[in-house]
Amino acid sequence: MTHTLQSFETGHTDMVHDIQLDYSGRRLATCSSDRTIKIFDVSGDQQMLVGDLQGHSGPVWQVAWAHAKYGSVLASCSFDNTVIVWQELEDGRWTKVYQTPPSLHTASVNSICWAPYELGLILACASSDGTVSVMEGHPDGTWDTRKIYAYINDVWALEHKLIEHSDWVLDVAWAPNMGLPKNTIASAGQDGKVLVWKERDKAGWDKVLVKDFQAPVWRLSWSITGNILAVSDASNNVSLWKESPTGKWQQVTQ
Structure with missing residues (x-):
């Protein structure tokens, strides 16, 4: 019940x-x-x-x-x-x-x-x-x-130090890697930016800007398969994001 x-x-x-x-x-x-x-x-x-x-x-x-x-x-x-x-x-x-x-x-x-x-x-x-x-x-x-x-x-x-945000980092979230050898991390900041960091084959990490929300972003959460990122920002909005085949992040629409 x-x-x-x-x-x-x-x-x-x-x-x-x-x-x-x-x-x-x-x-x-x-x-x-x-x-x-x-x-x-x-x-x-x-x-x-x-x-x-x-x-x-x-x-x-x-x-x-x-x-x-x-x-x-x-x-x-x-x-x-x-x-x-x-x-x-x-x-x-x-x-x-x-x-x-x-x-x-x-x-x-x-x-x-x-x-x-x-x-x-x-x-x-x-x-x-x-x-x-x-x-x-x-x-x-x-x-x-x-x-x-x-x-x-x-x-x-x-x-490693992952340096890109210009203000407080408010949340970080590891993506489930489903057995893959590389790590993926999302970070969110007071500066309004959400970034996705991917570990390279050799030393170092590559970063991609998901979006500048123009408002502080407080929380991030990955789906259980690690392919969708949920974002909660200070404008009281919750949005879902998915990486396209070209490597750009696009909002998931209903």
């Missing part, structure tokens, strides 16, 4: 920036400029508030659920330059299990994304300071943090 989730009042006192369902679709997390995160049980016909998480000192931009394999674990990122990892306890209470140190990022952390669960409890975090950090949680409850690196010979080393 299926049910339709209707609109409801979140209780936030400022703009809501992100909403995310957990792996099972039974919990909904929201975050807001009011500096809080709220957790709702949406498994029934009514929505019930089960968590009101307070720990950030600035607007909270995004939330991300870890895979159910790790229990009820939620990450959040904020204008206060930090990322917090929250976990639900057996009695239903939520607790902060980790917060990045103040020295890790020197500007707003705008986007977060969990790695495939098979790789472990690993979270990538993108910041306005121009860096991306990687966090890893361990079974003993400890966490490691480091900048973005390529894992080569058991050592993390900086691999």
Whole structure:
């Protein structure tokens, strides 16, 4: 049996920036400029508030659920330059299990994304300071943090910097490669540009401008096959884009 989730009042006192369902679709997390995160049980016909998480000192931009394999674990990122990892306890209470140190990022952390669960409890975090950090949680409850690196010979080393945006980078999204040997990344910025980066056979990346939206672009999402890119911009528009045989990106029309 299926049910339709209707609109409801979140209780936030400022703009809501992100909403995310957990792996099972039974919990909904929201975050807001009011500096809080709220957790709702949406498994029934009514929505019930089960968590009101307070720990950030600035607007909270995004939330991300870890895979159910790790229990009820939620990450959040904020204008206060930090990322917090929250976990639900057996009695239903939520607790902060980790917060990045103040020295890790020197500007707003705008986007977060969990790695495939098979790789472990690993979270990538993108910041306005121009860096991306990687966090890893361990079974003993400890966490490691480091900048973005390529894992080569058991050592993390900086691999590439993709430089093109003239303002904050607000989101990045890896395309599913469906077994192909090359990687594809989309990036979106405060400058209104959406770019697609493709890894070359040899060292380096090629970039293509999908479109200059003339407004900040907040979120990107690839289709499961990696051939369609969804774009959400600050003009309250959501559009779909597909690469043509000539390599240009065209909007998908209904």
